[in-house]
Amino acid sequence: MPWLLFLVNVVSAMTSANEIADYFRNCLSSGSSVYLTSDPASVNATTPRWDLWSAPTYIVAVKPALRGDVQKVIEYASQKNIPFLTTGGGHGYSGTLGAIKDGIQLDMGNFNTVFVDADKNLMTAGGSLRFRDVAAAAHAKGKSTTIGACSCVGIGGATLGGGIGFYSGLYGAISDSLHSVDIVTGTGELLTASDTENQDLFWGIKGAGFNFGSVTSFTYRVHDQPNGGMVMNADMTFTGAQNASIWEFSKTMLGTQPPELSLVFAMRYDPEKSDIAIIVNAIYAGPLEDGKALLEPLLKLEPTNVAISYIPWKDAPDTAVYGITKMTCASSYTYVPHAINLYDINVEALSELTKHVYNVTSTTPAVQGTLFTFTQYASQGFRANSDANMTAxxxxxxxxxxxxxxxxxxxxxxxxxxxxxxxxxxxGNEIRAQLLELSGQNHLELYSNFARGDEGAEAWYGTENLPRLQALKARYDPKGLFSFYNPIGGGKQED
Structure with a gap:
């Protein structure tokens, strides 16, 4: 793969930025926009990348107005061997994207409408919309859907990786609510994938969709919002000395928490207090008093700070964890990710790990910006949408x-x-390795949208899924055009 990526970059350099831009200005519809990235105007006209680490580089940015324009961009890039990346919210941060050098940014910013059909329980969203856009639209019609923890993240990218959020206990992954998508594949075909059309592709899109094409439109099933659209948001802060009790609560809840409850345990070193600070966030889609009762074991620990509010569900991402996620949406950062799935909570081992984190971060200022987040959603929604249940x-x-x-x-x-x-x-790599060791697992598994990019396709997509996904890759993207974001392999660029 490295030599082919090198070849792609060399060939693309032979096609000048001006030549690319002129071609698109002449052939795309009048509503499209084309920018040289050397032009300062492009900075505000296109979606910026949130993470500055391992960033792709572009020489031209294109904002197509129509699906046919997307086809033309993909066909041209394919013919000229120019790497490109489709961008929505700009929050994809896998290190694999750094392989794109002097490419084309295919910015989906013009696909920005959302429509909720309350009678049919359907919501159609353009490829650039963010969680806050769809949440506001659904809530206004008395509906709900799974959205992620950060309101500024694009729902399209999250969906293509499966997607998880505080309503997952009720509805499963974000992609489980998909009704259909419109996609331009690596072969240049404009297809609709759904339960009745291109079903094999639809299966692959719901979890590994980055690998097959550019989605211009997502249609989701939406649901009558539970509890009148209101949720409890609770944030509690604990000291490092209380970590064992926090892990005990996490262990008690894993696999037993009600579907309405989501939990986040966030840990970082606080230089002002010279201690580990642990924040627990709970979002509960039910009556306020019921939510508080579920948290009674934590409240009895006498946290150093407690903030409990009762809010519309659409506002939960910007309220949770004391509003920290909303603050991080404000600008770009250099952000180095590592991730792993755990399927059990080993209280003693995690307590030892917490002590190790304290020992390292308290003496090493360079790593004090590390945030450790353990997120638990109830499994009922995920299980209800398993392959077997969906087939039934x-x-x-x-x-x-x-x-x-x-x-x-x-x-x-x-x-x-x-x-x-x-x-x-x-x-981050050291802690990930320690978590893998204490988990007792013999290989790494993780949610692909949290990936650093060095874990491999089996870790992102599951060993059992890979043969089927690679067969789909050969059918819908045989040249491997869509192989820069956590690729499954099987396309030309990976051979």
Missing amino acids: KGRVGSSFPYREPTVFVQIDGLSFDPSSVDALDAF
Whole structure:
């Protein structure tokens, strides 16, 4: 693969940026926009990348207005061997994207409408919309759907990787709610994939969709919002000395928490207090008093800070964890990710790991920007949408592989100083390896949208799914055009 990527970049360099831009200006519809990335105007006209680490580079940015324009961009890039990346919200941060050099940014910013058909329980969203856009639209019609933890993230990219969020206990992965998509594949075909059309492709899109094409439109099933559209948001802060009790609560809840409840355990070193700070966030889609009762074991620990509110579900991402996720949406960062799935909570081992984290972060300023997040969603929604259950309903299943009780762990290194990136990366890799060892698993598994990019296709998509996914790759993207974001292999660029 490395020599082919090198060849792609060499060949693309032979086609000048001006030549590419002129071609698109002449052939795309009048509503499309084309920018040279050397032009300062392109910065505000296109979607910026949120993570500055391992970033792709572009020489031309194109904002197509029509699906046919998307086809033309893909066909041209294919003919000229120019790497390209389809961007929506700009939050895809896998390190695999750094392989794109001097490419084309295919910015889906003009596909930005959302329509909710309350009678049919369907919502259609353009390829560039963010969670906050669809949440507001659905809530306004008395509906709900699974959205992720950060309101500024694009729903399209999240969906293509499966997608998880605080309503997953009720509805499963975000992709489980898909009704259909319109996609331009690597072969240049404009297709609709659904339970009745191109079913094999639809299965692959729901969990590994980055590998097959550019989606211009997503249609989701939506649901009558539970509890009148209101949720409890609770944030509690604990000291490092209380970590064992926190892990005990996590262990008690794993596999038993009600579907209305989601839990996040976030841990970081606090230089001001010279201690580990642990924040627990709980979102509960039910009566306020019922939610508080579920948290009673935590409240009895006398957290150093408690903030409990009762809010519309659409506002939960910007409220959760004291609003920290909303603040991080405001600008770009250098952010080095590592991740792993855990299927059990080993209280003693995690307590020892917490002590190790304290020992390292308290003495190594370069890694003090590391945030450890353990996210637990109830498994009922995931299990209800398994392949077997979906088949029984006459619907297409999903390539999203992780449906048993899971803790989605992120080890995220946030750097404000470029000189600390290597230390953050090494520390994240070390902690990931320790978590794998304490888990008792013999191989790494993780949610693909949290990936660093070095874990491999089996870890992202599941060993059992890979042969089927690679067969789909050979059918819908035989030249491997869509092989820069956590690729499954099987296309020309991976051969």
